[in-house]
Amino acid sequence: LFDTGRIIDNHIRLTTVAANVDWQFAKVWRLPGSAQHGWFSDGNERNVLNASVSVRLPVRRPRLSLTYFGRYLTYKDDDPEEQLSSGYFAPTSFFSNLLTLSVGDMFYHRKFYYSVDLTGGVQKFHRLLCTDDTDPDPTTCDPPFELHDPSSGSDTVFGYELLFGWNIHRNVVFETFYGRSDYAQQVASGFESHHWGYLFKFSF
16 A cells, blocks of 8 residues: 555555456446455454446437445454554445546547546545544543544535546557545545546557
8 A cells, every 4th residue: 555655654555355246238337346355464454345336328429427336344443543553544434425427538530538527425434533522532532531433424525537638649648637536435544635647558
């Protein structure tokens, strides 16, 4: 894992075993799903369930698709000191429902192409806090206060990703992209993230 400096410093590694299913029918519908169990090198473990359904909308141009994605996960380790020092977001439980609209097309004789993904939804999680309302920091919780894992409530999610591509040659492609999201599972550290970059693709 390389999402945060603390993860790199702690040499956190993740080993997983997973099962996946992907069913496509009627040419425009797709139903993927997966289950995963993971072991972190710091002794933590997690279980993940993903379910999705997508449909290609009946328009010729641009390409339009709508996707629902649901995720449920739990982490074994509920030690607040280890949660905060690990460098990755590890709630006791997490549940999300997201809906993504994807738009894409090619133009100028297929020389250029683009795609836009807009995502919205809700996420809810439980995370350890101290019952002391004046100082809920779980790492400084002392009697008579105690730790509990209240629900965050339904937190709204919004994100987008923009991509532009250029078919320079039949064997060379250039792409650039930018995205932003406040989905807590977008990166290991959790919550708001921005990502951008460019790449060249070569085929032989």
